[in-house]
Amino acid sequence: MRTCRILAVLPLFALLGGCQAVLLSPSGDVALQQRNIMLISVALMLAIIIPVMALTVFFAWRYRAAAESEYDPDWHHSLPLEVVIWAIPLLIVIILGAITWMGTHLLDPYRPLNRISASQPIQTSQQAAQGRERKPLIIQVVALDWKWLFIYPEQGVASVNEVVAPVNQPIEFHITSSSVMNSLFIPALAGQIYAMPGMQTKLNAVINHAGDFDGFSANYSGEGFSGMRFRFKGLEGGGFDDWVRQAREKTEKLGREEYLVLERPSEREKPRQFGTVAPDLFDAVLNMCVDRTKMCMRDMMAMDAKGGGGKEGIHTVMALHYDKTTRRGGEPLGPRPFVTAICSPTDVYGKDGLPARAAN
Structure with a gap:
């Protein structure tokens, strides 16, 4: 019965044949460098995880109830053990931090490439000399x-x-x-x-x-x-x-x-x-202005940088329908009301500098 169950599960492993480990075998130099950082990071972390897991099993077996172990209630410190416990993890953290810092800058997506591959620079010295x-x-x-x-x-x-x-x-x-x-x-x-x-x-x-x-x-x-x-x-x-x-x-x-x-x-x-x-x-x-009835963002920002549209531009701003005239999926939107108000400093503050309401 057990053999039949195993044979029934085996065909499911055939589905794994469709998996592609593209992240572990990329075709571009940038992805390859990212893969290398990932593998190095995993290897460094396994340098701690594997010994800890192995020692967990060892101590569970070595000091089990049936084993004859030495009882030492006065033990309290071991310098070599303290060095191992603290120095190795600290060293790994330093290495991971350095790799992350360098990778963050060298693989910045905005940074132009300086090489085609590990063995091919972006241009040879002869090409650079010739411009x-x-x-x-x-x-x-x-x-x-x-x-x-x-x-x-x-x-x-x-x-x-x-x-x-x-x-x-x-x-x-x-x-x-x-x-x-x-x-x-x-x-x-x-x-x-x-x-x-x-x-x-x-x-x-x-x-x-x-x-x-x-x-x-x-x-x-x-x-x-x-x-x-x-x-x-x-x-x-x-x-x-x-x-x-x-x-x-x-x-x-x-x-x-x-x-x-x-x-x-x-x-x-x-x-x-x-x-x-x-x-x-x-x-x-x-600039979100493919529709010519909409103001381009660069023009909006330029207008705001100069202090806004002012009274003269209020009619232009009221006439803008910047948001899409249809909802996602093509459903049309109804007309949208606009609430506008123009006030000048003298409307808010009186000539004596006090609020207009208080001055009145």
Whole structure:
């Protein structure tokens, strides 16, 4: 009977064949360095955990009730034992702190890469002397509901739920969101980085091996979150140029009007490309003014920095409908009332400096 139970459970282990240890075997140098930090940290902590667990078993067996052990009620101190108990954990904490501090700065996602891999610097000394720098590929990322938009500003193309990059070329992601907070995560490439509306985050990374890798959202963002996945493709040779050429042949374009349609919530969109992209689209998304009836955030901040709109700008402010005219899901909103009031210092304080009500 016991043998039958074991045989019945064995097929379940076949499901483990579909697991991919991508975090332990990444294809990008940044993710590889993050993997190394994780393994070193685990090894250092195991240097304490394993001896403690082993000694727990040893003492339980050595001083069990049936064992003949020496009874020494006057024992109270051992210098070698105190040194081991305090020095080794302190040393491990110092090493972990140093590794964390260095990794935090060296693997800062905003920091430009200084190497392609452990054996390949970003540029050789000869290239540096000739002024030939390897420019990163800039990819602008917008987290939508519930899909990903990737814009290639230098190539003038864009794609949905598909991002392509050449092998061994630095990549600089500029990331934002259209509505709610999200998180871009390509485990084979680098760690996750958040995407927030009205803000721009960055991620510098490189892919060292050609392949087709998973990318997804690592932050819950609503009903369609589970299908918010995309493909990251690392291409060798002229593969990236071929992909750009094929994308440019697409008749579909992505301007402001097309983006407002694409922005509407949808789930499990198939990858597709746009042959042309409005050059100011990402900037408009970042400043939350793709809809031309809305004031851009940069203009709002510039107005506030100069002291606000004042009496002359009150009609402009009243006419703004900055918030979306539809709720999430496409349900229209009704008209919204505005309450405005303009007062000057003389309305609040009298000529004698006392509050106007008291002066009257």
